[in-house]
Amino acid sequence: MEKNNIIANNSDFLFLYDAAQCNPNGDPDQENKPRMDYDTQTNLVTDTRLKRYIRDYLSLSGKYVFVNMEDDKKVGMDTKMKAVLTQLFNDSNSLDSFFVEDPTMKTKFEEIKSKRKDGEDLVKFFVNKKPESIELNKYLLAQLVKEKFTDIRMFGCAFAVDGFTKPYTGPIQINWGFSLHKVQLMDSSSIVTIMNDDSSTFGKDYRVHYSLLAFNGTINKFAAQCTGLNGTDVETFRDAIWNSVPSLPTRSKLNQYPKLYVEVVYNDGYYNGCLGDLRNYLKVTPNNGLEETQIRKFDDLTLDLSALKSVLAENTGQGKAIKEVVVKSAAGITFSV
């Protein structure tokens, strides 16, 4: 079964996307201006912004995402968990596969079920401030994560549901992204909403001219054992990180496209971070005598990947760190090891 195919290799990855005339990540402290380090004119994007693209994309492609709304409504974690359990208990097929790993749990479950009057009562038995069956609750949560919650297998979650309180550290961790060059903000324009006459509001619309953003992340095989991150999940993640950014183009998130994804899969015996933060091997220089802040499009800059290429080449081969390198690149960028 798929769930037993937990990843067996550590890997580190690098992800680049660019943003033109949009707001990659609003800073609520600065009138929702793009998040910036003003000292150095560096544009910043948090990991949570990137993970929201991925969760929304997973959800759109029919995967079950726990950190999300239920039927387009905001619901509490307790309600969410109740909905998940109700669905599960009504589906005998998936319930059977739930107990494959430990059949004694099934016996316990059946025993409890026979004593409860209906499905709702059964769910209440588990989602309860003082659960009577801590062991079974733990088992159910672990199986839910392994079988249903794709986002939690990837990014973890601090569960705070009655009877199901457990923090999961995600095997996939993404650092904040930053622009590889100095970024200039556009002059803002006022926008107005006129949904109805009584409550129209003015707002400012802040954007960056252009920003080439870089993220570094890790996938840890030991943390994967806890959430059950499997090989298929990693494939899903690679697809999602690449396709999710342009897939939900709201007004402030238009014109954002993936540029490069390089995942370094390590051999057994090699560990996360052994090449350091992969962004240290990148260099961006403006073309045609432009200043960095005058960069307006990808063609205005040169992305130098030679240092990355040589460090990956040096560490690939018999008895060395790298098992394989997974590359996705946009038109106009060629990268291979």
Added chain:
Amino acid sequence: MEILQLDVGGKLAHFRKYYANNTAMSFSIPPRTTVMGMLAAILGRERDSYYEELASERIRISVRVMSPVKKTFHRLNFLSVKSKSDFDGSGGRIQTPFEVVSGYDIGKDMVIYRLYISYSENGKATFDELKEKVLQKKQHFALTLGTANFTASLLGVRLFEANQIQETAADELIKIHSAVPSDAVERLDFDRESAEDSLQMVEEELLPADFVKNYDRELKKMNRVLFSTSITGVNVKLNRMYYRLINVDEIQNILFLE
């Protein structure tokens, strides 16, 4: 006696000041408890399971800043959670100031800390296991600087053996490279004019040191600590012995945070 020197670096760091409520402020250096967590990650110990194994009585820890750090605030849009049902967002959002430690230029610089690790008699087994792991670069969980998303890596490892370590008495002002416990300091000499790095700052903080073994992150011990936020160290007169770590390129003077 042996001392392990570990250089850990990343782009960003956040060491939460646990006593701040809404504002997520950060210490400038990882407190002892954070270093315990880093060592536990290398060793592959489970969350919250290592409070006794890595306690001050067993494992000796100190920290040195290896790259000048700056701290900036960013506003994060967190869920406002006053009761459990607010996890859905029905309690609205709250804009939380979040302090981030970085190098001067996030794009080009890194945040690097040098950790010094040693042991008391009953911590030797743990120390030996750690030594084995880091010398072969076999850390278990991924290293991070404070929060799980601020990924970090082990940049360098050096082992000082007994003949490279001198326990020395200090009668005069001496440059200490690591952070020092405040109560070891008789006098601090800070002359900005003569400092090699005019941007250097000396900070004093009350840092968490040990947890009670109840899996609840309840503090058992705090250390008042003095340190420089740049690589240069602090010029101090001490009331106790310090350690000189000797290798060809540098002599480092350190004290453990205890």
